[in-house]
Amino acid sequence: MSRIETTFAQLKEKQRKALIPFITAGDPGLEVTVPLMHAMVEAGADVIELGVPFSDPMADGPVIQKACERALAAGTGLRDVLAMVREFRRGDDQTPVVLMGYLNPVEIMGYERFAETCVEVGVDGVLLVDLPPEECDEIGPLFKERGIDLIFLVAPTTTEARIARIAEAASGYLYYVSLKGVTGAASLNVEEVAARVETIRNLAQLPIGVGFGIKDAQSAQAVSRVADGVVVGSALVNQVAAHADEPMAITPAVSEILADMRAAMDKL
Amino acid sequence: MTQRPDSTQTPDYGAFPDARGHFGRFGGRFVSETLMAALDELETMYRRLKDDPQFQADFDYDLAHYVGRPSPLYLAERWTEQLGGARIWLKREDLNHTGAHKVNNTIGQALLAKHMGKKRVIAETGAGQHGVASATVAARLGLECHVFMGEEDIRRQRLNVYRMKLLGAEVVPVTSGSRTLKDAMNEAMRDWVTNVDDTFYIIGTVAGPHPYPMLVRDFQSVIGREAREQSLAQAGKLPDALVACVGGGSNAIGLFHPFLNDEGVAMYGVEAAGDGVDTGRHAAPLSVGRPGVLHGNRTYLMEDDNGQIIETHSVSAGLDYPGVGPEHAWLKDIGRVNYVSADDNEALAAFRELTRVEGIMPALESAHALAYARKLAPTLGKDQDIVVNLSGRGDKDILTVAEIDGINF
Numbered sequence: 125m126s127r128i129e130t131t132f133a134q135l136k137e138k139q140r141k142a143l144i145p146f147i148t149a150g151d152p153g154l155e156v157t158v159p160l161m162h163a164m165v166e167a168g169a170d171v172i173e174l175g176v177p178f179s180d181p182m183a184d185g186p187v188i189q190k191a192c193e194r195a196l197a198a199g200t201g202l203r204d205v206l207a208m209v210r211e212f213r214r215g216d217d218q219t220p221v222v223l224m225g226y227l228n229p230v231e232i233m234g235y236e237r238f239a240e241t242c243v244e245v246g247v248d249g250v251l252l253v254d255l256p257p258e259e260c261d262e263i264g265p266l267f268k269e270r271g272i273d274l275i276f277l278v279a280p281t282t283t284e285a286r287i288a289r290i291a292e293a294a295s296g297y298l299y300y301v302s303l304k305g306v307t308g309a310a311s312l313n314v315e316e317v318a319a320r321v322e323t324i325r326n327l328a329q330l331p332i333g334v335g336f337g338i339k340d341a342q343s344a345q346a347v348s349r350v351a352d353g354v355v356v357g358s359a360l361v362n363q364v365a366a367h368a369d370e371p372m373a374i375t376p377a378v379s380e381i382l383a384d385m386r387a388a389m390d391k392l
Numbered sequence: 393m394t395q396r397p398d399s400t401q402t403p404d405y406g407a408f409p410d411a412r413g414h415f416g417r418f419g420g421r422f423v424s425e426t427l428m429a430a431l432d433e434l435e436t437m438y439r440r441l442k443d444d445p446q447f448q449a450d451f452d453y454d455l456a457h458y459v460g461r462p463s464p465l466y467l468a469e470r471w472t473e474q475l476g477g478a479r480i481w482l483k484r485e486d487l488n489h490t491g492a493h494k495v496n497n498t499i500g501q502a503l504l505a506k507h508m509g510k511k512r513v514i515a516e517t518g519a520g521q522h523g524v525a526s527a528t529v530a531a532r533l534g535l536e537c538h539v540f541m542g543e544e545d546i547r548r549q550r551l552n553v554y555r556m557k558l559l560g561a562e563v564v565p566v567t568s569g570s571r572t573l574k575d576a577m578n579e580a581m582r583d584w585v586t587n588v589d590d591t592f593y594i595i596g597t598v599a600g601p602h603p604y605p606m607l608v609r610d611f612q613s614v615i616g617r618e619a620r621e622q623s624l625a626q627a628g629k630l631p632d633a634l635v636a637c638v639g640g641g642s643n644a645i646g647l648f649h650p651f652l653n654d655e656g657v658a659m660y661g662v663e664a665a666g667d668g669v670d671t672g673r674h675a676a677p678l679s680v681g682r683p684g685v686l687h688g689n690r691t692y693l694m695e696d697d698n699g700q701i702i703e704t705h706s707v708s709a710g711l712d713y714p715g716v717g718p719e720h721a722w723l724k725d726i727g728r729v730n731y732v733s734a735d736d737n738e739a740l741a742a743f744r745e746l747t748r749v750e751g752i753m754p755a756l757e758s759a760h761a762l763a764y765a766r767k768l769a770p771t772l773g774k775d776q777d778i779v780v781n782l783s784g785r786g787d788k789d790i791l792t793v794a795e796i797d798g799i800n801f
Contacts, residue, residue, distance in 0.1 A: 179700040180574065180686060182581045183424040189568055201698035227422060227685045229699035254422040254685065258412060279426035281588060286428065304426055305586040 127220040127248045128273050128296040131170055132331040132352060141389055142297075142353030143168050143344070144333055145360055145382055146224065148175035148191035149208055150200025152368040158211045160375055165219050167379040168386030171333075173251070173355065176205050176225030183253045185308035187358040190365060202229040202238075210245035222249035222275060222296070230263075239266045249273035249296045257293035264293060277301050278324055280316075291328035297353060298328055302336045308358030312337035318350040340381075341388035348389040356385065403726070405652035408719070413602020413689075416725060419718035421601040423688045426585045435603040437508055442610065447503065454499045455614060458532070459489045461496075463615075465622035465779070471749045478632065478772035480765055482752070482782040483619050483647065492755065492784030493615060493643045494525035498594055500611035502529035505592035512536040512587065515594045516580040518545055518573035518639070519710030519757065520552025521784055522596030527561035537561040540579045542571040545709045552788050570703040573639075573713045577687050597640025598717030601688030605717050612646025619779055620650050627777050633658040633768060636781035637760040638678065638731065639711035641720045643783035648729060658730070661720060662764040664706035665733035675704035677716050678724050678731040686714070691721040707736040707792065708756035710784075734763035742766055743786060743793065755784030756792065 125133070135142055145164050149157050161172055177195035181188060209221050223242070230238050230252065242250065250272060255263070257276060267274045273296030278287055280303065291298065300321060302312035312334075321332055334347045335355030344354045363377040413419045421431060441447040455461040463484045472480045485493035498515075505513055513535050517523030523539040530537035539556055543565050546553050556563050569575040577600075584593045598605045598612070623631050634651060636644035638661040651657045666674035674680075677692040684693040686701060694702050694714040706712045723729040734742075742762035747753045754762060758781065765780045772778065786793075794801065 179569065179702075180578050182578045182687070183426075183585065185582070186568075193568075196700060201700075203698075228693075228695065228701075231684050231690075232682075232695065232697065232699035253424045254688070256421065256423070256425065256428055259420055259422060277425040279424070279428075281426050281429040283429060290425075301424075301426060304588055306582045309586065 126271055126273060126296065127218070128171065131220050132297065135170060141348040141351065142170040142333065143382065143386055143389060144171045144173055144353050144355040145169050146173040146175060146355060146357035147360055147364065148177055148188060148195050149205040150177060150195035150198050151191040151361070151364055152194045153198045153371060154200055154204055156371050156374060157208050160378060161212050162215060163375045163379050164382055165216060167382040169219065169382060171220045171222060171353070173222045173224045174205060174209070176202055176223055176229055178226040178229060181226065183306055185306035185358065187308040187361050187365065191361045194368060202233055206241050206245050206247070209247050213246035217246070220248040221246065222251055223247055224251040225253065227252045227255045235263045235266050239270050239272060242272050243270045247272065249275045251275040251299060253277065257290055260293055275299055280304055280320060284323065284327060287324055287327045291330060294330060297331040297333050298324060299355065300324060300332055300334045300351070302334050305336065307336060309337060311339060311343065314346045314350070317347060321350050341384040344385040345388035345392065349392060354385070354389065402655070405649070409602065409606055413606065415719045415722035418690050418721040419602060419605055420690055421688060422685050422690065423601045424585065426588065430588045431601055431603070433508070434504070437504060438603055438607050441504065441507060450503055451500055455496065459495050459499060460487065461614065462618045463487050465619055465626055467626070468750050471746065472769070474749060475766060475769040477769035477774065478776040478778045479627070480769055481623070481627070481631070481777060481779045483615060483779055485615060485643065485781060485783045486752070486754065486758070486785035490521070490525045490528050491787065492521040492525070493612060493646060494522045494596060495528065496614055496646070497596065497608050497611040497642060498522070498525040498529045500607070501592070501594045502533055505535065506533060508592060510590060510592035512591045513594050514538045514540065514580050514583050514591055515596060516540045516573065516576040517596065518576070518712055519708065519755070520545070520549040520556065520788060521710060523561070523563070524552050524555050524559070526594045527556040527559035530561060531559045538564055538583065540564045540566050540576040540583070542566045542573060542576050544571040545573065548709050548792060549788060551791065572704070572709070574701065597642040598645045598719060599640045599687055599689060599691065599715055605689065605719055608642055609645045609649055609719060612642050613649045615643065615646035615781065616648060616650035619647060623777065623779065629777070630654055630657055631779040632656070632772060632776040633660060633778045635660045635662060635761045635765045635768065635778060637662045637711060637757050637783060638716060638720060639664065639675065639713045639757065640715070641717035643781050645717060645719055647779070647781045652728060659728070660764055660768065661729050661731045662760045663731060663733040664708060664711035664760055665735035666705040668735050669733055673705040675706045675711050675713060676733045677714060678720060679733050683721065689718045691715050691718045692724070707739060708760065710755070710757040711760065732764055734760040738763035740793070740796065752782070753786035754782055755786050756789045758783045
């Protein structure tokens with residue numbers, strides 16, 4: 125069983141939902157990320173989504189755009205992100221790590237070399253925002269044979285036929301994008317999300333994480349009632365941005381938000 | 393002159409892209425999931441309307457009566473004489489309504505938007521020509537129009553910015569990244585994801601996710617179809633060479649596509665070499681870039697070793713783009729089209745020369761094609777013919793050229 129599968133199975137047993145924080149690797153500096161990852165696990169994270177910075181983050185709102193800019197200014201490349209996971213694994217061989225980003229940096233490294241390195245450093249899943257299942261003929265098998273989960277987005281606009289198709293190509297979990305928009309956009313509508321998650325459940329066996337528009341403990345709690353996992357990104361990256369000049373303050377600020385979310389989700 | 397790969401069979405160029413939008417290894421549909429349904433819807437609608445005689449008739453009517461087509465194929469006699477080689481013919485897209493080839497495509501996409509019941513259109517623009525062409529068709533159809541434009545381009549092209557405003561469009565300044573065309577396209581994509589239900593995205597070039605490279609090419613191919621007929625009628629034969637500038641590549645593919653199966657016609661796509669292709673300050677991904685994925689398609693890109701897109705430079709805002717349409721990437725790989733480049737100085741020299749010798753002021757984008765034609769003509773015989781796509785007029789560039797001349801209005 126993969127780390128991701130194990131994690132969701134264990135959570136299910138305990139009747140808990142996954143808390144999945146997202147941060148951009150190397151934001152605001154390379155040395156910040158690994159200690160922050162450990163701190164997030166400490167604060168209650170079950171899976172970590174680590175953003176690979178890209179110069180043209182088309183699906184992201186201003187918060188993650190700026191995070192990418194800071195990380196790139198600090199010199200963070202895909203190789204550095206992979207090295208961070210290697211370092212993280214020295215202190216944590218339980219918590220799944222998912223790399224999230226855009227296809228081009230992976231394309232330049234080469235699919236096979238990237239897949240090999242993921243296995244070597246302990247990456248569990250990869251979510252490439254601009255890589256739909258239709259374009260996965262080459263990369264899909266490379267990941268599958270190495271046991272790396274390929275995670276896909278499902279959107280409010282995704283038809284039922286496509287959901288079934290995505291579910292077939294996906295492993296690990298499905299990431300339901302709660303609203304039409306970019307990351308960090310307006311608040312989500314919990315009833316709508318609940319209805320969509322039901323539809324997805326009827327078409328897919330995989331656990332369902334919900335992201336986009338989860339801003340605080342209250343929305344995390346509401347979403348965790350209907351989904352298997354809650355993804356929170358911009359709300360945390362906002363804290364990184366606020367403390368970019370004093371990196372020592374980043375970890376406590378991010379941890380506090382996560383701990384609040386954890387507590388609210390576990391109250392159910 | 394055209395290099396060919398070692399294959400026994402020439403492909404039927406009309407058969408591309410394949411069903412999923414691929415031109416060989418290029419093209420495709422690399423977007424976030426939210427847009428997949430919208431692209432499917434667009435593709436279905438386009439494939440249906442493409443062969444609908446009424447849609448074609450509407451398109452042709454607008455091209456004739458609103459755009460003013462066919463555009464002339466003009467023999468530049470004095471310039472030909474001066475260069476002392478092949479005859480140079482100019483395909484006068486500069487005479488179109490709004491002053492460039494861009495309107496051929498926006499007319500087509502606006503008709504699609506109308507059929508799809510969309511009330512709001514968005515567009516990205518570099519030089520402002522596509523923005524103006526989009527604002528124009530939106531005004532005519534009473535659609536709400538938002539044009540995304542990099543802050544740097546807004547400064548360089550303030551005349552076009554004002555034109556768009558007069559036409560009723562909102563020009564949205566883009567302040568992220570390099571503040572040019574690529575960033576405007578990112579921002580347009582973000583808007584589209586957010587407003588996908590009621591919004592039609594009018595992409596201005598043959599790039600972007602499938603079906604855009606295909607449908608923009610089809611709409612622009614009117615240029616080549618006319619040029620082909622006009623060459624046969626006026627020169628009595630097909631041209632020996634075609635020359636067009638390539639940023640995203642829509643005017644070039646529009647000219648080239650109807651000639652691709654004509655083996656004797658050599659083709660030259662001219663990229664912007666900026667300060668020179670060896671300086672790093674240019675916009676010539678086909679000349680010195682490598683394949684990657686950006687803005688929904690796989691193509692040649694200007695990027696660093698980490699796969700980050702790098703900033704481009706060109707005196708012409710319309711060529712200041714780090715990618716290129718996927719069909720061009722494919723045509724380069726199979727050797728059907730030769731991709732070359734002209735730098736800022738060569739383009740400016742050609743701009744001045746055509747203005748003085750023929751009384752035609754070309755857009756700085758088109759001046760890159762002219763700069764190459766200027767080199768090519770003397771190498772060919774006097775009985776040979778070159779068709780250069782004069783893709784736009786230079787009025788919008790007067791301030792840029794004046795600035796270079798040290799004149800301030």
